[in-house]
Amino acid sequence: MTESSHAAFFRQHGYCTIELAHPAALVKQRDALLTGLRDMLGNISVTLPDYHNAILDNHGHDRVQIELTRQLRAQPYLHQLLRDNQELFTCLVGADMLAQRAPYLRIVRPGSASDSIGYHRDTFYGGSPYEISLVIPFVDLVAANTLRVQPNSHTIPEADIPLTQTVSATVQKGSAKHQLGFLYAPKIIDPAFPLQMQPLPLRFGQVLAFSLATLHGTTDNASTITRWSSDLRIVNSYIPLDLSARPTYYQPLLQSPATDIAQAYLNSN
Numbered sequence: 001m002t003e004s005s006h007a008a009f010f011r012q013h014g015y016c017t018i019e020l021a022h023p024a025a026l027v028k029q030r031d032a033l034l035t036g037l038r039d040m041l042g043n044i045s046v047t048l049p050d051y052h053n054a055i056l057d058n059h060g061h062d063r064v065q066i067e068l069t070r071q072l073r074a075q076p077y078l079h080q081l082l083r084d085n086q087e088l089f090t091c092l093v094g095a096d097m098l099a100q101r102a103p104y105l106r107i108v109r110p111g112s113a114s115d116s117i118g119y120h121r122d123t124f125y126g127g128s129p130y131e132i133s134l135v136i137p138f139v140d141l142v143a144a145n146t147l148r149v150q151p152n153s154h155t156i157p158e159a160d161i162p163l164t165q166t167v168s169a170t171v172q173k174g175s176a177k178h179q180l181g182f183l184y185a186p187k188i189i190d191p192a193f194p195l196q197m198q199p200l201p202l203r204f205g206q207v208l209a210f211s212l213a214t215l216h217g218t219t220d221n222a223s224t225i226t227r228w229s230s231d232l233r234i235v236n237s238y239i240p241l242d243l244s245a246r247p248t249y250y251q252p253l254l255q256s257p258a259t260d261i262a263q264a265y266l267n268s269n
Contacts, residue, residue: 006209007091014154015200015210016092022084023205029077030138030204033105033228036071040064048139049225052109061109066176069105078103078136078232079253086254089234092132092209095256096237101248104181108145108227113220114170117183119148119195122212123158124187129213130239138228141202145223147216148197154213161215162190181231 003011010016020026030048037051038044041064046054055061072078079099082089090097108115123129135147164187171177171184178184189195195215200208210216212233221227235241235250237259243249255263 004088004091006088010092010209010211013151014214015149015151015208015216017200017202018085018088018207018209020081020085020205020207021088023081025077025081025084026136026138026205029072029075029081029230030228032075032077033068033072033138036068037064040067048228051107051226051228052112058114061107061115062177065105065107065180068107069180072105072230073102078230081136082232082234082253088207089134089209090254093234094236094238095254096259097252097254098235098237098250099253100233101251103230103232106181106227106229106231108218108221110145110221110224110226116218116220117181118186118219119189119197119215119217120187121153121158121161121215124163125183126245127212128235128239128241129154129211130241131212131233131235132209133212133216134230134232134234135202135208135210136230136232137202137204137206138230139225140204141227141229142223143199143201145218145221145225145227146199146201147208147218147229148199149208149210150196150215151198153215154211156215162193163187164190 006016006018034048037048038046041054043054055064082099122133166186166188168184168186171182173184175184197215202208237252
C-alpha cells in the first residue's frame, strides 16, 4: 500500500498539513461556537474573527473561553470529524485509535500575549512522542497568527534544549485556566537557543498534525483577527503509553478489524 503524501511528510519532518475530505462536522462545530458566542454576548452581529472588538477585558474573555470550551466538549462534532475522515488520521497512528476526551479551545486575540502559550515541546510536560496533536482552525489562519513549528525538531535531544522552570502568575494548578490548557509552571526555552520556527498558515478545512516531540507554539497574534482553533490529540491504542496519571484523558474512537475479531473471541471465552 502506498503511503499517503501527508503521512510521508510527517514521517520525515514531524508534522504535516491535512486537507479534510469531509468537513461537514467542522462546519457544524464552527457554527455551534458562533451561536454560543452570540448567545453569551447578546450580540447577533459578532463574528469569530472580530470577537476581540466585542470583548474588551480579560475577565470577560476568560468567562467566554470557559463556557465555550464546556460547550465544545459536550458536542460530538470534533470526534465525528475524525470518524468522517478516518483514513487521513489512521495513516498516521494506525487503525486502533484513541482520541482526547476533552479537546482544548484556543482563542488568541490580536496583541494579547497572555492568550498564547509560547514555544515548547509537549514532551517537556510528560507528553509521549507517540502522541499526535491536531490543530483544527475555525477561521483561516495567516502567518501572523498561526501556529509555528520547527521542522525535524523531534530529533533534537531533550537535554540539548536549555530550559528555565517558571511559575505562572495567573494560572494555578487545577484552576479553570489550567483546565483550558494553560500552563501553571511553564518551562521557558533559553532565548540563546537557536530556534528556527516556521509559521504554517491554515485554511478552514485544513488540519495541522504534529508529534508531541516537535517544537511548536505561538508567542503572539500580530494579525487583525482573533485566532479560533481547537487542539485535539490522537494516539494508537496499543503503544507503550503510561496513562496512570491521566486515566480519563483518552477515549476509544476507532478500532481495527483485527481488534474487533479479538474482542469477539475474548468475549466468548
